[in-house]
Amino acid sequence: CGDVFFDSFSAERMSQKARPHDSFPTVAVWADSFSEGIDPDGAEAVVELLEEAGYRVFIPKPACCGLTYVTTGQLDKARKNLTRLCGVLGPLAVNGIPIIGVEPSCTATLREDLPRLLPDDPRAHAVAGATMTLAELLTDPELGPGERWTPPNLEGLEIVAQPHCHHFSVLGWKADRELLARTGATLTELSGCCGMAGNFGMEAGHLEVSKKVAEHALLPALKAHPDAVFLADGFSCRTQATQLAGRDGIHLARLLLADSVPE
Numbered sequence: 001c002g003d004v005f006f007d008s009f010s011a012e013r014m015s016q017k018a019r020p021h022d023s024f025p026t027v028a029v030w031a032d033s034f035s036e037g038i039d040p041d042g043a044e045a046v047v048e049l050l051e052e053a054g055y056r057v058f059i060p061k062p063a064c065c066g067l068t069y070v071t072t073g074q075l076d077k078a079r080k081n082l083t084r085l086c087g088v089l090g091p092l093a094v095n096g097i098p099i100i101g102v103e104p105s106c107t108a109t110l111r112e113d114l115p116r117l118l119p120d121d122p123r124a125h126a127v128a129g130a131t132m133t134l135a136e137l138l139t140d141p142e143l144g145p146g147e148r149w150t151p152p153n154l155e156g157l158e159i160v161a162q163p164h165c166h167h168f169s170v171l172g173w174k175a176d177r178e179l180l181a182r183t184g185a186t187l188t189e190l191s192g193c194c195g196m197a198g199n200f201g202m203e204a205g206h207l208e209v210s211k212k213v214a215e216h217a218l219l220p221a222l223k224a225h226p227d228a229v230f231l232a233d234g235f236s237c238r239t240q241a242t243q244l245a246g247r248d249g250i251h252l253a254r255l256l257l258a259d260s261v262p263e
Contacts, residue, residue: 026056027098027137030089032106033064034235042233042251043102046134049253050100053138053149058097063088065109070117079117082124086114090123093130098143100132102251104167104234107131112170133167134253135175152258155184160225162190162218162241162249164234165197176252180231183256188225190217196236214244222247231255 027050035043047057066081089099089110101107110131118124138144138151159180163173173189180187195213200206218237222230222245232238232249241247 025143026058027100028058028060028089028092029100029102030060030110030131031062032067032101032103033062034106035102036062039235039238042253045251045253045257046100046102049134049256050137052257053145055145058092060088060092065106065114067106067109070109070113075117078113082114082118083121085110086118086121086123086127089127089130093123093126097130098132098137099127099130100134100137102134102233104133104164104171105236107133108166108170133171133175135179136171139175139178151179151182151256153184154255154258157183157185158188158225158228159185159231159255160188160190160221160228161231162194162234162237164232164237165193167233179252179256188221188228190221192217194218194232194234194237194240196240210240211244214240219245229255 029043029046029050031040031043047059050057063085064081065085066078069075069078069081092099099110101110111128114124115128132140132143138149161176161180163176167173167176177187177189193213195210195216195218196202197210197213200210218241222228222241230238230241230247230249231252232241233251238249241249
């Protein structure tokens with residue numbers, strides 16, 4: 001938190017790990033900048049899980065959504081990023097291929113900010129309409145895996161979940177909640193912000209405010225449930241828990257790969 005952001009970049013790029021095969025149907029897993037170059041584990045787990053569920057997974061070349069420009073009001077720079085992104089994801093979207101996001105804030109940028117910032121670009125609207133969360137795909141009655149895949153049995157497992165603010169407010173967390181209920185795990189769902197708030201908690205002068213917000217729900221819950229798995233799709237939420245509570249979080253996809261859940 002505060003002046004600390006991350007220790008190092010990932011040595012391997014997420015988008016270089018595609019494993020094409022002949023299963024059907026096709027989905028695209030979009031690696032945002034956080035998943036591509038800093039913390040690729042969640043994106044790798046999404047690919048592995050979807051392949052396990054019988055999807056043919058395509059990983060487009062890296063394309064940044066410009067989220068940090070959006071959140072800091074640099075909208076002209078954001079539009080340039082989003083225009084380049086439409087060149088990468090647009091052809092997939094117009095051909096009916098679902099685009100699965102990994103990082104909630106970036107996924108929300110595609111779904112909400114993209115068509116607003118590029119209102120006259122039909123590719124932007126196509127991408128926004130094709131963008132889904134992992135849980136939305138897996139619970140969708142038409143696009144979901146159906147009988148090809150069922151959630152793991154996680155009865156006896158305790159989960160503390162921190163829904164990312166953008167995930168909760170823009171994308172909705174209903175599908176995630178429904179999917180977790182199917183696993184049989186005991187779920188403690190936190191409400192409110194973790195305190196990192198994207199780049200807010202990374203900026204000098206915001207450390208104490210960021211900590212105060214974390215003390216509202218996140219830190220007390222982690223203290224009250226010391227043996228629980230901490231579930232957080234958001235890179236910023238996981239960073240906050242690691243730095244303030246020494247607790248590492250995992251992405252939903254990693255949780256659903258049952259043999260990967262930490263004891």
